[in-house]
Amino acid sequence: MNSPERRVPWYLWCAALAVTSAYVGGYWDISWHRSIGRDSFWSAPHIAIYACGVLAGLSSAYLIFTATFGNSPALRGSSVRIWGLSGPIGAFISAWGGVAMLVSAPFDDWWHNAYGLDVKIISPPHMVLATGFFGIEFGTIMLILAFMNRASDRLRTRLQWLFLYVGGTTVCESLLIKLEYISRPEMHGALFYIVVAIGTPAIMVALATASRQRWACTTMAAVYTAFGVGFLWILPLFAAEPKLGPVYHQVTHFIPWEFPLLLIVPALIVDLILQRTDGWRPILRAPATGAAFLATFIIVQWPFANFLMSPLARNRVFGTAYFDYGTSARSLYARYVFLPAAAPAQFWRGMLIALAVSSLMTWIGLRAGHGMQRVRR
């Protein structure tokens, strides 16, 4: 029987399950709105989202109450104190995320009554909800990180994998809230690359640096790809019919999102660069890594977008024949057409912004990652 130090504690599994549930629920909910349209408070995706709050709340509450009122000097000694309570910093962050999710509920309900049901992802109440998600996500990362940074080698390796898995779901979540800006017709525009560069390199580099794992970015990108491909291939197996109009496409099954972005290639390159530039100053390391991330991503995603627009991709594997019920047959999306190209000067200005954003995000990731390496509580 393993000693407690050699086992991954149940509350870490619980927290990891919480973020998985949030992502699965969020993706499923978007698919639900693209296939069925109308939902209820108790729809299956919503329950998966609520389960995130329950599971995260369970693990956080256990840790905070045990550390504050229990008889575990070890746990109390590895806690921070907030408002008279003790617990790992990750538990407090997760609890904060849960409260933010709760706040979003009456706000979102009022928003629907005041302005009508919002049919877009990025709205103020949805962003409060997303902040709650990311609070739980970040709290889970910090929770695992504190244990990982204190753990022995064997447990540390296991926690590294759990940490990178949760990191992968963070990449998934960060791209999920940006779906409206990264769809197929956008893939030849500078805005697409700017939007992808916002957040993604920062998350990957920060967590890779914090984990000290050689192939951390690749692992997280693989998690993102596996989830994306899994949803793409599994969701259409289940029947669904629209319950809202206008209906422009007959839908008979769940409509998934598109084939995942080819992030795994730039992630691999970033891993290789990070391995070889460990001694570099961040001011040099960040632009080099950020530029490599962006350049590699453009090199693979640009031609892949051409492929996705072609008839060759209209199959179950690449899924470009799927249209939600609300997609007009006259839309660019349904006609497999890219958005009109911007003027060259505008395009290149946008690409320079993407480069700057990617470099800045990488620098933030490096700084944050080094700080996270020191987290013990």
Place this chain on the structure above:
Amino acid sequence: MRIADCGLRTLICAIVVFAIAIGSVAVEAHVGSPDVFLDGLAGPYRLLVTVRPPYAIPGVADVEVRATTGDVQDIRIVPLPLTGPGAEFAPVPDRAARSSEDPQLFRGHLWMMTAGAWQVRVTATGERGAGSLSVPVPTLPQSTLAMSAALRALLITLMLILALGFVAIVSAAAREASLAPGTAPDRPARRRGRIAATVAACVAIAVVLLGNAWWSAEASIYARYVYKALEATTTIAADGRLALTLHDPGWIRSRRLDDFVADHDHLMHLFVVSPTLDRFWHLHPAEQTTATFEQRLPDMPQGRYELFADLVHATGVSETVVAQFDAPAIQGTPLAGDDSAFAVRLKPDTTYEGSATPSEVVSGFSRTNDPTTNIVWVRDAKPLVPKRLTMFTFRVDDASGQLATDLELYMGMPGHAVFVRHDRRVFAHVHPAGSASMAALAIGQRALAGAASSPIPTDRATSDSHAHHAAAQPATVSFPYGFPEAGDYRIFVQVKRSGRIVTGAFDARVDRSGG
């Protein structure tokens, strides 16, 4: 004094006399009366349908369907656009729930997702098979909802908790998260925590301010989406020509000013009333150029008038334009065609049937000044209350008090009713088929597959059924309608007898309590 009598006609005719008014804002098709009422056939079943559109779009519409017979077993309702590609595929219909108190009443709720011309398709199933009915429903966002004080207090409290929690967590993270287990924070660590708390507080304040700005921007975007009625400028020439120029104050881009379609024979139905509602004209201006309509006015005394102009777009969206104008005394052109006029002659020759008080009734006659017609409001003793579908039934008697036998269709229908609240903030032009425009009804009907059912009962007629003009119509005409709010209303009822347009007027008090 008429212009012709004053000796200055030549001079005055040389000058165009302007009476200009900018149309005030109407709030939807009709004015202040957004609910849709329909009396129609779904196959063999006659249904009375009420649709209450949501005030915010996308939002939920309430639907009530009353079957007039007891053999309807199931009612399904589904929303879809009235025209365009979205009208081709319907989402899965919802089953309307049968009322436990009234087995012939079914209720349901439907999401209306975009602004514009929608329809609620009602399918009734029973012992005599199945049939469908299309109910046109304009979905026009009305306003935004103000936040209640209680909710505001709750959200501010929760926001403060979140902000303070954020500051506390950031501070604790900077102070203690990096310390070795069991180590108490030293002075540099505590200082680090205080600095982090200050920075976090600044970030929290910035996020709240930016969030507020974003919220305001979103609200502003929605405010532009809220329905804005067409506006009108009126001018009256000295020879009595009324020109009505429409302006679009800016709403959804799909609204146009060059796509009006005829609604029971006319592009525009213009109702002119005096402030006291003792004078009433139902006119039909012709479109001269895009968005400009012209009407030769009949004789009108000098005064201020209010006009309500009903128009239907090709999309099926109907709108009522509201404007006021000051008119000089006009010696105008005799009424012709379908145009009609009415002036109150306080003559108690039109009476309630039932327990209502006869003195509440006014009656009058059209240009024929027909002394041979009496219109009787056939009603029970039930008080009129807001938001309840009511069948307003009127019987037309001849001079001898017998049922009139010479009624004809008037613009394709057995009758027209106009409901106006005395403050003129509620206006509705209703037909026996209901409050939807006949043009929109026709569009919805064409879209119904099979066309086995009719939106209008067989003893009624559609706007294009003028072939029936010669056939005698029943002496009783009913209008399904529900008052939107309490108040004092005047109801103008128009029928046609042997080529003469007859108008009756009735007063109705609607109490909120029903008392």
